[in-house]
Amino acid sequence: MQNTFLSTETAFVTCRQRTTVDWQPGAACAFTDALAVFRLALPPSTAQITAFENLLTPAERVRADRYHHPADRLRFVCGRGLLRTVAGQYTQQPPDQIRLTIGLNNKPELGNAPGVCVNLAHAGNWIVLAVSPKPVGIDVEIINEIVDYQFIMHSVFSAAEQWDVGPGDQPGRLFYEYWTRKEALLKATGLGITDNLYHIPARDGNHPVSSQLIGDNGTWLVQGFAVDNTHPAALAHRPDLPEPFFYNLNPDNLFLNQLCNA
DSSP states (O other): OOOOOOOOOEEEEEEEEOSOOOEEEGGGOOSOOSSEEEEEESSOOHHHHHHHHTTSOHHHHHHHHTOSSHHHHHHHHHHHHHHHHHHHHHHTSOGGGOOEEEOGGGOEEETTOTTOEEEEEEETTEEEEEEESSOOEEEEOOOOTTSOHHHHHHHHSOHHHHHHHTTSSSHHHHHHHHHHHHHHHHHHHTOOSOTTGGGSOOSSEEEEEEHHHHTOOSEEEEEEEEEETTEEEEEEEOTTSOOOEEEEEOTTOHHHHHHHTO
16 A cells, blocks of 8 residues: 655654663553653563464464564564553553554554554564654664675665765664664655655754655654664654653563463
8 A cells, every 4th residue: 555645845854863772671661651662682481472472363373374484473473462562551451452453554553542653673683662642663673794785775875875874984884774764764654665765864964855755744853773782773753752761671571471471
């Protein structure tokens, strides 16, 4: 399904990099934050995986079983399970009652939790989830120095972005930082990956851009951050939201233990 947004208004996108992230334990979350990011390392405990599998719908179980690689199946199962578990905490519903619907460009949305927006991403051994009352987008990538990013970026980066990446001390890292910023923004607007990545801003600073290119108007803030040393990520949201809280989930987190023991 393609986004039919046709406005020719000017949108404004601000990009910046967070140099540090305070990852708090998941048990510290009261699930009332206006903007929160959760990370979960894979693989979690066997009990967690089983609990997440039990939250899948019949259709999702069929989809999970179609994955040929166990790692891909694990990411799907844990991603959907984590989304339902966290959404259940925010909406005070049992996680198995959280209904997911498919929005623009296959973006999962909460069908029975108005006022709660979510977005999910995964790469390597990490799953990240963003939650907000307003549209939000998140992306994470694993740095792969084998990838020929010098060839790829000519079709997805502007001339200025290419210049930034080329002479840097860590060109591969900057390539993925810029890539995650572009993808997080397009996931937040619901447009999804397009042929116009070249025009999607990713450099630090303020950028006017055609709202038709990004799929929405108004203003957006895109914050780059690190999930760990090899996983750059980015979060896109409306700038009137407060600064995000960051939570690390693991088997010691209270609400995941409750899920496993249910």
